Amino acid sequence: MDVAMTSTTQTVCPSCGGQVSEADRFCEACGAELNPTAAPASPALDTDTEPTVEISTAPAAEPVGPCRSCGGAIGAEGYCETCGTKASKPRDHFDEHPAPWVAGVCDRGIRHSRNEDALAIAADAEPGSRALLVVCDGVSSSLDSDVASLAAARAAREVLVAGHAQGIGTESSHSNAIVARLKAAADAANDAVLDNTSPDSPNPASCTFVAAVLEDGLLVAGAVGDSRAYWFPDEDEAVALTVDDSWAAELIATGISRAEAESGPHAHAITRWLGKDAPDHTPRTTTLCPAGPGWILVCSDGLWNYCSEAAPLADLVRQTAAAHGGEPLATASALVDWANAQGGQDNITVALARL
Incomplete structure (x- = not known):
């Protein structure tokens, strides 16, 4: 995604005509790589540079097999011995599964050369008790956003895990403590x-932020940017827990249709983010008390790009869950596969908690 304010020159994508800046490496409208033949100006611009924040104990430079394209063996040089596809890196696709009822999957998608999304979750063992879901989406026009987004998600999770304030015993004080x-x-x-x-970065790292906290019957969500949180009860209407900080959201607020606003040239321009040049990073929060069973979904725009309205997205989650036995990890993985099947034009992150 792009930030709404930039000092770089604006131009258009040669593939779709969408508005991009000279600093962008990918078009957020169609996912096309911009200036693919241009040599990187410095090592920091190398999209194959390994992040300094690891997501596994294996060395980041070692390929992970089997081949994601054909299932073949990965050779010593990092390419599939069957189809020749370059091996994926651990950062390209990973999942977290802290409890049977909570899981998340983070994926590079199809069109981008690196995964700038990030995921960090935690949960208690008892279903429906306590879950902490954090998703950050790196701004593609900024440098090292893949490193920054993962560091941000994990730092937020540490704070949420460490605290368990109850307030003074009332529901409102408990809610205020979680907020x-x-x-x-x-x-x-x-x-x-x-x-x-x-x-001295000319394009400082930046990312979105969204978190959902389920604790003692309360669900609190907060966001900066356009990553989202939802509550999808089984027997009631779907609830969008967050409002995007984006030009598209501002257009929708003026009465322009969601379809038109989210397909325009500024559809992915965000107005708030985390980072050095952020105007304000205080999340706007929403609190509710879930009644009955349902799904908590926290995701990046790589998923909701293809199904933005809360009601149809809830139907998609419910149908996908039903097809995978209601198992959160399998459901999250299937939703990522579904987004890739729609085009996979962005990185995709799906985090789910089943109440």
């Missing part, structure tokens, strides 16, 4: 982005 902790998590995430930004 305060969620805002502290956003502060920690922003600090993590700053820690992974070069002081």
Whole structure:
């Protein structure tokens, strides 16, 4: 995605005509690579550079097999011995599954050369008790956004895991305590982005932030940017827990249809984000008490790009879950596969908790 304010020259994508800046490496409208033959100006622009934040104990430079394209063996040089496809890196696709009722999957998608999305989740073992879901989406026009987004998501999770304030015993005080902790998590995430930004970077690292906290019967969600959180009850209407900080959302607020606003040239221009040049990184929050069974979904725009309205997205989640036995990890993985089947033009992250 792109930030709404930029000092770089604006131009258009040669593939679809969408508006892009000279600093962008990919078109957010169609996913096309921009200037694919241009040599990187510095090592920081190399899209194959391994992130410094690891998501597994295996060395980041080692390929992960089998081949994601054909299932063949990966050779010593990092290419499939059957089809010749370059091996994926651990950062390209990973999942977290802290409890049977909570899971998430983060994937590079099809069109981008690296995964700038990030995921960090935690949960208690008892179903429906306590779950913490964090998703960050790196801004593709900024440098090292893949490193910064993962560091931000993990820093936020650490803050959320460490705190368990109950307030003074009333529901409102408990809600206020969770909101305060969620805002502290956003502060920690922003600090993590700053820690992974070069002081002299011409395009400082930046990312979105969304988190959902389920605790003692309360669900609190907060976001900065256009990654989203939802509550999909089994027997009631779907609820969008967050409102995008984007030009598209502002157009929708003026009465322009969602379809028109989210397909325009500024559809992915965000107005708030985490990072050095962020105007404000305090998340707007929503609190509710889930009644009955349902799904909590936290996702990046790589998923909702293809199904933006809450009601049809809820139907998609329910149908996908039904086809996979209601198992969160299998459901999240299938939703990622579905987004890739729609075109996979962006990185895709899906985090689910089943109540």
